[in-house]
Amino acid sequence: MKIKTHFLLATALIFTGALNAQLFVSKATIEYEMKANIQKTMGNGSWMDMIKDVLPTFKTGYFTLTFADNKSVYKFDHWDGKVKLPEFLTKSDEENVWYYNYDAAKFNMQKSVWGSNFTIEDSIPVLEWRVTNENRIIAGFNCRKAVAKIFDSVYVFAFYTDEITIPGGPCSINGLPGTILGVTIPRLFTSWIATKVMVNEVKENEIKPIAAKKNYTLKFLKSTVYNQFKDWIVEDNNDEEKQQKNRYIWTILL
Amino acid sequence: MHKTSTLLTCIFFLSVSSFAQLSKVSGSVNDPNENKPVQNAVIALLIPKDSILYKFTRSSTEGKYTLSNVKPGKYILMTTHPYFADILEDVEIKGDVEFPPLALLSKMKILQEVIVKTGKPIQIKGDTTVYTADSFKVSANANVEELLRKLPGIQVDKDGKIKAMGETVEKVLVDGEEFFGDDPGMAVKNLRADAVKEVQVFDKKSDQAEFTGIDDGKTQKTINLKLKEDKKKGYFGKIDAAGGLQKTIDDRYNDNLLFSSFKGKRKLSGFLLNGNTNQDGLSWQDEQKYGGQDENFSMSMDDEGELNFMWRGNTIDDEPNVDPQNGYITNVNAGAQYSNKWNDKRSLNFSPKYNSQRYTNHRQTFSQTQLGDSALIENSDLVTNVNRHNFKLRGMYDIKIDSMNTLKITANSNFYHTESEETRTAISTGNTGTLKNSTNRFLQTASDKSALSGNIIFRHKFKTARRTLSVTADWNSLNTDGTNFLKSFNQAYLDGNPAGNQQLNQFKDYDRSTKNISSKVVYTEPLGKKYSLQLGYQLSFNNGNNDQLTYSYSPISLKYDFMVDSLSNQFKQNILQNIPSAKFNFSTKKLKINVGAGVGFTSFDLKDITYNKDYNRKYTNFFPSASLNYSYKSNRNLRLNYDGNTTQPTINQLQPLRNNNDYFNQYIGNPALKPSFTNSFNLSHQSYNFIKDVFSYQDLQVRLTNNSITNNRIINIDSGKTITQPINTNGNLSVNWYSYFGFKFKKIDTRFNIGPSFGYNKYADFINSTKTFSTTVNPGVSLWLQKAKEKKYDFSIENNFAYNSNNTSQNNTKVHYYTNTMSFYGTVYSKKVWSLINEYRFFSRQKTPQFNSNLNSHIWNVRLQRTFKQNEFTAYFVIRDLLNQNIGVERNFYNNTFIQETNDRIRRYFLVGFTWDFKNKGAKAK
Numbered sequence A: 001m002k003i004k005t006h007f008l009l010a011t012a013l014i015f016t017g018a019l020n021a022q023l024f025v026s027k028a029t030i031e032y033e034m035k036a037n038i039q040k041t042m043g044n045g046s047w048m049d050m051i052k053d054v055l056p057t058f059k060t061g062y063f064t065l066t067f068a069d070n071k072s073v074y075k076f077d078h079w080d081g082k083v084k085l086p087e088f089l090t091k092s093d094e095e096n097v098w099y100y101n102y103d104a105a106k107f108n109m110q111k112s113v114w115g116s117n118f119t120i121e122d123s124i125p126v127l128e129w130r131v132t133n134e135n136r137i138i139a140g141f142n143c144r145k146a147v148a149k150i151f152d153s154v155y156v157f158a159f160y161t162d163e164i165t166i167p168g169g170p171c172s173i174n175g176l177p178g179t180i181l182g183v184t185i186p187r188l189f190t191s192w193i194a195t196k197v198m199v200n201e202v203k204e205n206e207i208k209p210i211a212a213k214k215n216y217t218l219k220f221l222k223s224t225v226y227n228q229f230k231d232w233i234v235e236d237n238n239d240e241e242k243q244q245k246n247r248y249i250w251t252i253l254l
Numbered sequence B: 001m002h003k004t005s006t007l008l009t010c011i012f013f014l015s016v017s018s019f020a021q022l023s024k025v026s027g028s029v030n031d032p033n034e035n036k037p038v039q040n041a042v043i044a045l046l047i048p049k050d051s052i053l054y055k056f057t058r059s060s061t062e063g064k065y066t067l068s069n070v071k072p073g074k075y076i077l078m079t080t081h082p083y084f085a086d087i088l089e090d091v092e093i094k095g096d097v098e099f100p101p102l103a104l105l106s107k108m109k110i111l112q113e114v115i116v117k118t119g120k121p122i123q124i125k126g127d128t129t130v131y132t133a134d135s136f137k138v139s140a141n142a143n144v145e146e147l148l149r150k151l152p153g154i155q156v157d158k159d160g161k162i163k164a165m166g167e168t169v170e171k172v173l174v175d176g177e178e179f180f181g182d183d184p185g186m187a188v189k190n191l192r193a194d195a196v197k198e199v200q201v202f203d204k205k206s207d208q209a210e211f212t213g214i215d216d217g218k219t220q221k222t223i224n225l226k227l228k229e230d231k232k233k234g235y236f237g238k239i240d241a242a243g244g245l246q247k248t249i250d251d252r253y254n255d256n257l258l259f260s261s262f263k264g265k266r267k268l269s270g271f272l273l274n275g276n277t278n279q280d281g282l283s284w285q286d287e288q289k290y291g292g293q294d295e296n297f298s299m300s301m302d303d304e305g306e307l308n309f310m311w312r313g314n315t316i317d318d319e320p321n322v323d324p325q326n327g328y329i330t331n332v333n334a335g336a337q338y339s340n341k342w343n344d345k346r347s348l349n350f351s352p353k354y355n356s357q358r359y360t361n362h363r364q365t366f367s368q369t370q371l372g373d374s375a376l377i378e379n380s381d382l383v384t385n386v387n388r389h390n391f392k393l394r395g396m397y398d399i400k401i402d403s404m405n406t407l408k409i410t411a412n413s414n415f416y417h418t419e420s421e422e423t424r425t426a427i428s429t430g431n432t433g434t435l436k437n438s439t440n441r442f443l444q445t446a447s448d449k450s451a452l453s454g455n456i457i458f459r460h461k462f463k464t465a466r467r468t469l470s471v472t473a474d475w476n477s478l479n480t481d482g483t484n485f486l487k488s489f490n491q492a493y494l495d496g497n498p499a500g501n502q503q504l505n506q507f508k509d510y511d512r513s514t515k516n517i518s519s520k521v522v523y524t525e526p527l528g529k530k531y532s533l534q535l536g537y538q539l540s541f542n543n544g545n546n547d548q549l550t551y552s553y554s555p556i557s558l559k560y561d562f563m564v565d566s567l568s569n570q571f572k573q574n575i576l577q578n579i580p581s582a583k584f585n586f587s588t589k590k591l592k593i594n595v596g597a598g599v600g601f602t603s604f605d606l607k608d609i610t611y612n613k614d615y616n617r618k619y620t621n622f623f624p625s626a627s628l629n630y631s632y633k634s635n636r637n638l639r640l641n642y643d644g645n646t647t648q649p650t651i652n653q654l655q656p657l658r659n660n661n662d663y664f665n666q667y668i669g670n671p672a673l674k675p676s677f678t679n680s681f682n683l684s685h686q687s688y689n690f691i692k693d694v695f696s697y698q699d700l701q702v703r704l705t706n707n708s709i710t711n712n713r714i715i716n717i718d719s720g721k722t723i724t725q726p727i728n729t730n731g732n733l734s735v736n737w738y739s740y741f742g743f744k745f746k747k748i749d750t751r752f753n754i755g756p757s758f759g760y761n762k763y764a765d766f767i768n769s770t771k772t773f774s775t776t777v778n779p780g781v782s783l784w785l786q787k788a789k790e791k792k793y794d795f796s797i798e799n800n801f802a803y804n805s806n807n808t809s810q811n812n813t814k815v816h817y818y819t820n821t822m823s824f825y826g827t828v829y830s831k832k833v834w835s836l837i838n839e840y841r842f843f844s845r846q847k848t849p850q851f852n853s854n855l856n857s858h859i860w861n862v863r864l865q866r867t868f869k870q871n872e873f874t875a876y877f878v879i880r881d882l883l884n885q886n887i888g889v890e891r892n893f894y895n896n897t898f899i900q901e902t903n904d905r906i907r908r909y910f911l912v913g914f915t916w917d918f919k920n921k922g923a924k925a926k
Helices: A002-017 A046-054 A087-095 A218-229 A239-253 B002-020 B144-150 B184-190 B207-212 B284-291
Strands: A028-037 A058-068 A071-079 A097-101 A106-113 A116-123 A129-138 A141-150 A154-161 A179-185 A190-198 B023-031 B042-047 B052-058 B064-070 B073-081 B084-093 B128-132 B154-156 B162-164 B167-174 B196-205 B219-227 B233-244 B252-263 B266-275 B297-301 B307-311 B328-342 B346-371 B374-400 B405-430 B435-461 B468-494 B497-527 B531-554 B559-563 B569-587 B591-608 B613-633 B636-647 B665-667 B676-689 B694-706 B708-715 B722-729 B732-745 B750-767 B770-789 B793-808 B813-830 B834-845 B855-868 B873-880 B889-894 B897-902 B909-919
Touching (some): A046 B297, A071 A087, A116 A218, A141 A179, B023 B042, B042 B064, B144 B184, B144 B196, B162 B219, B252 B909, B346 B708, B676 B708, B722 B750
Parallel strands (some): B167 B219, B708 B750
Antiparallel strands (some): A028 A058, A028 A190, A058 A071, A129 A141, A129 B052, A141 A154, A154 A179, A179 A190, B042 B052, B042 B073, B073 B084, B154 B162, B196 B219, B233 B252, B266 B328, B297 B307, B328 B346, B346 B374, B435 B468, B468 B497, B497 B531, B531 B559, B531 B569, B569 B591, B613 B636, B636 B676, B676 B694, B750 B770, B793 B813, B813 B834, B855 B873
């Protein structure tokens, strides 16, 4: 219901503003619903099976992308309230923050890995997007579909709208001529979909880089992650564990 | 030569110039109806081949745009704007170019009621053709493309283009989701045919029509692949046979047969293990694959999202623990497991297991007990033969009634039949070698035991988040029925001269049973976001019988028909317990506190029917607890824990069954015992840094016991006869500190762990009614390092050093010694199929006045293996204990007594074995 009101507001704005600059959203807060199939991402084994037995299938969380002046902050907002999940499944979602400055082509993110926080600062990597002719409406906005491949082999399916001007999106998925309102990464069993676009009362003071004593580069993060996971040796024929290991790495790098 | 260099120069210049010749593309967009420039239109350049986005920009207020640094070439110029129709143009860019103004055509925007699409599967409407995938045969590893070729009405051409009913398929959905984009080939090439349940072919309305409800008549031929719920179906298993002919000892053999089949959620597995290499049950890895869930483990998640692991030991069947390292064991283990799950709501697990064990051991024990200035030395020799059969049956049924209610029922039964024989000879002397006593004993036992238990857990969640109710009911019973024959000859000495002896030839018939029933209700109430309160009430009732009849052998009747009253008894016991409890939780992201307490009201009634005595006791036990968890930084955590625990005396401590199996070492009860109360404090800190890959952990534990139940040993210094009686005492204290620091040395790619530790233990007991304190101080350090390279090698070295200093107030002597264990583990892999595994352990213990030499042992095991056919077959050669030094000697010091034990060990042996790991194609071992 809320979504509708917001959209009607937006529509009203569009009509009153006719075809002037107000038609485009360049300052707003977008709420995304993230849904991840934790039963599928956790891997197997009798230990994991026992944990799965007491957990729900999905974890559903709400994140916000707040942006103005071609700068944005994406971070956790709240969980869908029904069940509290164990910390090892929620901590990194709650702690991770992404700051992008598209004018300067720089970004800055705080990552939490197994309870350890650190900050990355680098120029924005360019994703190779294949633009398609498919359209779909998300949160009242007409979106065009684009496909990219990240980490060499992981497909990302995104829907972006040119009505919202910042080339951002959830996590580090961005670089399209408009804002991404829907993303699916099948190999991570995770999808993001915008549920609200709020153009009023945007907390602009929250859009700032993460203050940290030390910033690492993306290259450093990658080499650290691969170096640490090198010790997790998977047998040649154990595809399931290989995928599991990859999912860990991708989730850290995303 | 000259020509070439010119050519090279040319190429160089050309490449430089092409590099430098980046173009600037500019232009403008306008709305011809309003005759105004259009702002914010997206102008993008796409690469024609695969429509990859190359560059994009937006038009300014004047409708102008510029794209700079464009490589020359062919592009698609895409212009989009929400209220104008998209324009796609093929352009070629050579040098800076300004495109003529672009007129955008207004697009009618249909603004019906807003529909928010949230990624639900697309509803299939209209005529749909459904193919059931399994009814079309394809080869084992076929992909979906191959399956589609088999379906009538569907053609796949050589380029992978799919046609259904003559029309080109434009979309392939997987479970209604457009995971694979609009390249239909991608889905069908990447998915296995056996993962698909149904292939649905239908005409999908255009997106526009679907969202607005207005049919624009446009349709797309679409295939939806409906996946099977769980594509897992198949079997896997392992056959492993190993044997070795030995010269000096029995031939060693070990055979394993394991099999598992599964179909979706249904799993059926079985195993048969047979051997005499002291393999005790399934290995950890095999347990995972074939054994199903560990029956002693259970897991639950509380309302704060904390996972709780529960481990129930094997205490209920009271079976003595056999260390498989000692003695010789011949084992047959067989088991099966069936589990199934329906609709993710009901699950059933059923597993029968059988074990037959023949165990033989010869143990020599030397013990020295300090008694003031003198000492009591005992040398004994025990030969044990056990033949045991065990049958276990476990069932579990779990129902998720609805999202609010769950019910779990578990039933266990465990039957043992044991026959054993024990021959023991022992000689006790004083420290000067004066003979004190000697014993010869033969004990033959046959017993049947059954342990049954049932458990029901019901959990209810209320509509208010975090408000829950759980009701648990437990029932268990333990029955032991047995007989034994005791033949013993006990000789006492005085000043080295024989002084009376005792000869026994008795038969005992015993029957023990306990039944326990208890139920617990726990209710959790959230008090706002940060607080919650937990209230609980437990009620339990325990009822037991303990009957023992002892008969002496009569040389006249040649039968065991003379009842020995002093060794026959009949006990009955009833214990009723009420435990109300309350717990208060506070939880924020950084700080978690909980404080709680329970009070146990116990009424204890023990009837000695033989002597018509009644022991009635009423205890009030207090169980306070508190914990604090403070994450003061993202990766640093401090935890403080307090537990207060009351332990009430066991029946055996109050009034044990009279037992004369060991004449010179007897145990008697103490009806005046009070419960003991232990305060435990635990302070721990941990930190972790992912970037630096450093982990550290510190832990301090303090335990202080009031009224601790320890023993008073009344030792007759002349005969060496020891009578042990439990007694309450104060002053027991233990302090233990443990720390751990782990990091990786990146330069040499090696992982290190360092763990210093420290322990202080003060233990009070009584010898001849004199309070004695034994104090042990043991600082130590452990070091571990590991270096591995995938498919090349894997090495680790561990060293544990501990220094022990013991002090007993009995004779004010100090004993100190060190122990050190060095282990090396190394595997070298070669050519993907060979591996050589070495395990080496060197244990060293410094000599003490009681033992005149250091105790050293080197254990070295080697395994060489080669795999065939991608690990399907493995041939191996094993040498256990290459140096033949597994002598099984252990030394120990506690309270006032030094003990050295020597057990039988399987010494050096060789095995040649062969393993076949099999599975059907596509099956994945869990």
